[in-house]
Amino acid sequence: MTREQLRALQWQKLSTGLDRLFASNAFYREKFARSGIAREDIKGWDDFQRLPFTTKKELAADQEANPIYGTNLTEPRDSYVRLHQTSGTTGRRLRWLDTPESWGWILKCWEQIYDAVGIDANDRFFFPFSFGPFIGFWAAFEGASRIGRFVLPGGGLTTNARLQLMLDNGITIVLATPTYALRMAEVAEEEGIDLAHSKVRGLILAGEPGANIPATRQRLEQAWGARLYDHSGMTEIGSIGIEYDELPGHLVLLEDQVIAEVLDPRTLQPVEDGELGELVLTTLGRWGSPLIRYRTADAVRPSWQFRPGGKPFVALDGGILGRIDDMIWVKGNNVYPSAIEGLVREFDEVAEFAIEARELSSGTRLVICIEPKPSVANGPALLASIARMIQDRFYFRPDVVLAEEPLPRFELKGRRFRRVHVDG
Amino acid sequence: MTREQLRALQWQKLSTGLDRLFASNAFYREKFARSGIAREDIKGWDDFQRLPFTTKKELAADQEANPIYGTNLTEPRDSYVRLHQTSGTTGRRLRWLDTPESWGWILKCWEQIYDAVGIDANDRFFFPFSFGPFIGFWAAFEGASRIGRFVLPGGGLTTNARLQLMLDNGITIVLATPTYALRMAEVAEEEGIDLAHSKVRGLILAGEPGANIPATRQRLEQAWGARLYDHSGMTEIGSIGIEYDELPGHLVLLEDQVIAEVLDPRTLQPVEDGELGELVLTTLGRWGSPLIRYRTADAVRPSWQFRPGGKPFVALDGGILGRIDDMIWVKGNNVYPSAIEGLVREFDEVAEFAIEARELSSGTRLVICIEPKPSVANGPALLASIARMIQDRFYFRPDVVLAEEPLPRFELKGRRFRRVHVDG
Structure with missing residues (x-):
C-alpha cells in the first residue's frame, strides 16, 4: 500500500462515517451546525481541515450537561453493550460506550497490533491485573482470544501467585503497565525466580510512560530477558499505537484505522517530519462514539518516511513524549x-x-x-x-x-x- | 421435548463424544481399557451403566503424574486456549483446559441459563469481582456478552465504587457469590443507598451455598428488592445448574448438555424421585476435557416430574444440599x-x-x-x-x-x- 492508497482508504471510511454522524449523532450534528458545516461541504482533504477540533473538556462538559453518557452516541442508547471509563488523572472522568460493531473494531485493531509485534501460533498470553472499567486490557485480552491464542487472566491474585501461574503455563507474552512489569521483576528476584530464562519473550506495555524511557526500558528488558513493545491507547479512541517488531523506539499508529495529524498547537498547522507537535486523531471505525479531530494533548515527533510491516504508517519517534502543555x-x-x-x-x-x-x-x-x-x-x-x-x-x-x-x-x-x- | 426425545438427543451427543474419546483421549482410552470396555461395547443406556466412574482424586493424581495438565485432553495440547483452576478447597487444585469448541459450548450453556431466568433485551449486567483463574464469572460474562447484552466488569474496585458504578449505569442483573451480595447490601446500607429501589431486578448467585438457604435468601431478596436465582457450576463440568424463573427453590440441570444421574452412594443405583443421592455428571459437549460419570460428591434430591421452561429436565429440590460425605x-x-x-x-x-x-x-x-x-x-x-x-x-x-x-x-x-x- 502506498501513502496515496492509504489516504484513499481513509477517505472512503471517513465519508461513510460522516454520513452516519450527520444523520444521527446529536453531538456532532450540533457541533458541525455551530461551525456552519453541512455534509456536502466535506468533499475532500482540504475540507477535512475545516472540521472543528474536539477536546476532552468539551466531552466532559457534554457528559455533565447530558448525564450520564453525553450526546456523542450515533446509535440508539440500548445498542451499546460495553462501557469503559478514563482513569480521570487529568480532569473529569469520561464514560465511553461501545456498540458491538465498535467493540469489534477495537478487537480488529488488536489483531493488527499482535501482527505488528510478530505474535505466532506458539504464543501464550498472560494478563496480570484486575479487570476493571479501564479499556486497555479488556480489549487486549479479547483481541488475543479472538485470534485464537491461549489467554490466561490473573485478576485478584498476589504478584507471587501471578508469577507462578505465568511460569507454570509456559507464557510467552505478558501485557502490563511498565510499573507492574517492574514490580513483577522485583518480586521474582525476591523469590529467586530466574525471570530472564523463562519462556516470556515479549512484554507489551501501556497505560503510562515508561516503555519509551530508555533507562526503564533497559532495566525491564534485562530483568525479563524479553523484548519490550511500547503500546499506546486511549479510552476515547481505542488501541491504535504499537511499537513494530522491526522498528524499535517508535510508536506506529494504525493509520488505516485512525487519521493522525500532528499539529503545531499554536498555528494548528501540520508540523514537519521530525518536529514536535500535538497528536490529533480522527476515528475511522468506532462510529458508535466517534471522535473527529480529537486534540489528544499528547506531544509527539512524527516520521512519515518509515514503512513498518510494509505499511505507510506514521512512526512517532520515542513514542508519546508527554503532555503538550509542557512543550x-x-x-x-x-x-x-x-x-x-x-x-x-x-x-x-x-x-x-x-x-x-x-x-x-x-x-x-x-x-x-x-x-x-x-x-x-x-x-x-x-x-x-x-x-x-x-x-x-x-x-x-x-x-x-x-x-x-x-x-x-x-x-x-x-x-x-x-x-x-x-x-x- | 419429551423425556424420551431428550434421552435420544443425549445418546446421539454421547455417542459422537465417545468416538472421540476412544480415538484420542489418553485418560479415557486407558481408563476404559482397564475396565475391559471397547467402543463397540457401548450400544445403549444399559451399557452406559458399565462405564466406570471418574473421581476428583483420580483427576488430581493424573495431573500430578502427568504435569501440569494431566492426560484428559482429547485434542493436541496447543488446541487449548483457556485455562481455569478449581479453588482447591477440597483436596488438590485442578487445572482445566478448554479448546475454543469447548469454551463455545460453555457460553452456549450460559445462553440457556439466561433464557431460564428470563433475561430480555432491556437487561444490563454487572460483574462485581476480580477476574482471576476461576471459571464461573468469566463464562457468565462472556455468555452475557455473546447474547448481546450490556456487560459491565467491576474488577479491582472497592465495594462502594462498585455500587456507584452499578447504580449509575442502570444495572438490572448482578452476578456474585451470596457472601459478596450480602456485603454489597451491607455497604449500601452504611452509605445510605436504597438498594431495594434500584433497577436491579435479579441476582444470579453461585460459588458457595447460600442462595438455597431460606434465611440467607430472604435476607438478600429483601435487601436488594430483587429475585434471587441459585446457580451451580463446576470448573470440571461447566455451568449447568440454574433456578428457573418459574420454579423457585429448585436447581434445574441442563440435561441437553449433561447426563445427570443421582445415585445412592452405597449401592451406586439410581435413587427414587425425592430421595437423597449423589449427583453424577457426564458431559455432552465439553469434549476437549470431558468427564464421564463424574462423582461430584454433591448431595441432591431429584425430581423428574417438573417441566421447567417446557423441558423435561431434572429439578434438584433445594439445590446442592451439601457434600455427600455428610449424608x-x-x-x-x-x-x-x-x-x-x-x-x-x-x-x-x-x-x-x-x-x-x-x-x-x-x-x-x-x-x-x-x-x-x-x-x-x-x-x-x-x-x-x-x-x-x-x-x-x-x-x-x-x-x-x-x-x-x-x-x-x-x-x-x-x-x-x-x-x-x-x-x-
Whole structure:
C-alpha cells in the first residue's frame, strides 16, 4: 500500500462515517451546525481541515450537561453493550460506550497490533491485573482470544501467585503497565525466580510512560530477558499505537484505522517530519462514539518516511513524549523538556540540573541551571559546551548558568522543569 | 421435548463424544481399557451403566503424574486456549483446559441459563469481582456478552465504587457469590443507598451455598428488592445448574448438555424421585476435557416430574444440599443434616440444638440433643413431638434428648452436626 492508497482508504471510511454522524449523532450534528458545516461541504482533504477540533473538556462538559453518557452516541442508547471509563488523572472522568460493531473494531485493531509485534501460533498470553472499567486490557485480552491464542487472566491474585501461574503455563507474552512489569521483576528476584530464562519473550506495555524511557526500558528488558513493545491507547479512541517488531523506539499508529495529524498547537498547522507537535486523531471505525479531530494533548515527533510491516504508517519517534502543555516554544522552535534533559545527561560532568522556561512578554527564554560535579575544574567551559550543543540540535541558544547553591536532588518522578511567568 | 426425545438427543451427543474419546483421549482410552470396555461395547443406556466412574482424586493424581495438565485432553495440547483452576478447597487444585469448541459450548450453556431466568433485551449486567483463574464469572460474562447484552466488569474496585458504578449505569442483573451480595447490601446500607429501589431486578448467585438457604435468601431478596436465582457450576463440568424463573427453590440441570444421574452412594443405583443421592455428571459437549460419570460428591434430591421452561429436565429440590460425605444413613433411610435442622427450627420452643450421628457396628443412630427455651415447661413433651415429626417425615425414629448443659451458640457458619464412630 502506498501513502496515496492509504489516504484513499481513509477517505472512503471517513465519508461513510460522516454520513452516519450527520444523520444521527446529536453531538456532532450540533457541533458541525455551530461551525456552519453541512455534509456536502466535506468533499475532500482540504475540507477535512475545516472540521472543528474536539477536546476532552468539551466531552466532559457534554457528559455533565447530558448525564450520564453525553450526546456523542450515533446509535440508539440500548445498542451499546460495553462501557469503559478514563482513569480521570487529568480532569473529569469520561464514560465511553461501545456498540458491538465498535467493540469489534477495537478487537480488529488488536489483531493488527499482535501482527505488528510478530505474535505466532506458539504464543501464550498472560494478563496480570484486575479487570476493571479501564479499556486497555479488556480489549487486549479479547483481541488475543479472538485470534485464537491461549489467554490466561490473573485478576485478584498476589504478584507471587501471578508469577507462578505465568511460569507454570509456559507464557510467552505478558501485557502490563511498565510499573507492574517492574514490580513483577522485583518480586521474582525476591523469590529467586530466574525471570530472564523463562519462556516470556515479549512484554507489551501501556497505560503510562515508561516503555519509551530508555533507562526503564533497559532495566525491564534485562530483568525479563524479553523484548519490550511500547503500546499506546486511549479510552476515547481505542488501541491504535504499537511499537513494530522491526522498528524499535517508535510508536506506529494504525493509520488505516485512525487519521493522525500532528499539529503545531499554536498555528494548528501540520508540523514537519521530525518536529514536535500535538497528536490529533480522527476515528475511522468506532462510529458508535466517534471522535473527529480529537486534540489528544499528547506531544509527539512524527516520521512519515518509515514503512513498518510494509505499511505507510506514521512512526512517532520515542513514542508519546508527554503532555503538550509542557512543550516549550523558544524563538519559533519547540522543544520538550525531556529532550533537553536527555542532552544534558550526555555530559558526565553534570551532577544535577534544572530547566526553567521564563515567559516574558517578548517570548520565552530558556534558562538551564547546571551544578557541575565537584571534580569539574572549568565550569564556564562546561556551560558553553552545553549551550552550543543545544543550539546545534534545537536551533536556539538558551541561557546556561551555574547553580549558585546545590540543587535539590530529585527522585525518579521528580520534576526538573518549571515554567515561570515573568511580568512586564 | 419429551423425556424420551431428550434421552435420544443425549445418546446421539454421547455417542459422537465417545468416538472421540476412544480415538484420542489418553485418560479415557486407558481408563476404559482397564475396565475391559471397547467402543463397540457401548450400544445403549444399559451399557452406559458399565462405564466406570471418574473421581476428583483420580483427576488430581493424573495431573500430578502427568504435569501440569494431566492426560484428559482429547485434542493436541496447543488446541487449548483457556485455562481455569478449581479453588482447591477440597483436596488438590485442578487445572482445566478448554479448546475454543469447548469454551463455545460453555457460553452456549450460559445462553440457556439466561433464557431460564428470563433475561430480555432491556437487561444490563454487572460483574462485581476480580477476574482471576476461576471459571464461573468469566463464562457468565462472556455468555452475557455473546447474547448481546450490556456487560459491565467491576474488577479491582472497592465495594462502594462498585455500587456507584452499578447504580449509575442502570444495572438490572448482578452476578456474585451470596457472601459478596450480602456485603454489597451491607455497604449500601452504611452509605445510605436504597438498594431495594434500584433497577436491579435479579441476582444470579453461585460459588458457595447460600442462595438455597431460606434465611440467607430472604435476607438478600429483601435487601436488594430483587429475585434471587441459585446457580451451580463446576470448573470440571461447566455451568449447568440454574433456578428457573418459574420454579423457585429448585436447581434445574441442563440435561441437553449433561447426563445427570443421582445415585445412592452405597449401592451406586439410581435413587427414587425425592430421595437423597449423589449427583453424577457426564458431559455432552465439553469434549476437549470431558468427564464421564463424574462423582461430584454433591448431595441432591431429584425430581423428574417438573417441566421447567417446557423441558423435561431434572429439578434438584433445594439445590446442592451439601457434600455427600455428610449424608446420614439410618435404617435404610438417608437424610441430610440440613433437613433435620430445618425441621427442628420449626419448633419455636427450641433455643439451640446439636445433631450427632453415632456410627455403631449395628448401623447409625441419630441423636438429637435439644436445649429448650427457658420458658418451656414440658421438656419431655417437646422431645416427643420432635421425634414423632422426624419419624413422620424421614421414616426413622431418632433419639431426641434434653441437653444436660447449655449448648454452644453457633455463628452462621458453625456446625451443629458431628459424626461419632463408636467402637464395639
